[in-house]
Amino acid sequence: MxxxxxxxxxxxxxxxxxxxxxxxxxxxxxxxxxxxxxxxxxxxxxxxxxKPPGNEDEGLGATVDETRAAAERATASIDETMEPIEADEERNAAMETEGMRGPRR
Known part of the structure; x- marks a missing residue:
């Protein structure tokens, strides 16, 4: 072509x-x-x-950073000696708790 x-x-x-x-x-x-x-x-x-439409992800930088920080806080609450399934459940519970708290200011 x-x-x-x-x-x-x-x-x-x-x-x-x-x-x-x-x-x-x-x-x-x-x-x-x-x-x-x-x-x-x-x-x-x-x-x-x-003229393609603007990038819809432009305003998501802060949201991504906040989500990443929440995941790090949730991961920090896990004991390394836990079984993998228990650790996964604890991480999910911590993420839910972080989500209920809302964004940190």
Whole structure:
């Protein structure tokens, strides 16, 4: 497959080869069904391809850090001489307790 360049992609847009193929497939499918292909759906698809939605995980850094700290506190409460199953149950109970306490400030 040839590399997609702005000169060879749909309307000269900076699309990846996969995106360009998806756009061309959409247009071909619309034409086969005898429906218009230059639709709001195509415009939305192109907008998503050119400007993907923001990262939903951006605000999760603090949550991840707090969860990691809670897991470390729960693990610290386990005695090394415990049986593995008992230690796992104790760790789960400690995690539940940490979860009920809520985030530390």
């Amino acid at each position: 040839a590399d997609a360049t702005p000169q060879s992609t749909f309307r000269g847009l900076p699309l990846t080869p996969e995106q360009d193929a998806e756009v061309r497939h959409y247009i071909k499918r619309q034409k086969q069904h005898g429906t218009p292909w230059d639709t709001p759906e195509l415009a939305a698809m192109l907008e998503d391809m050119l």
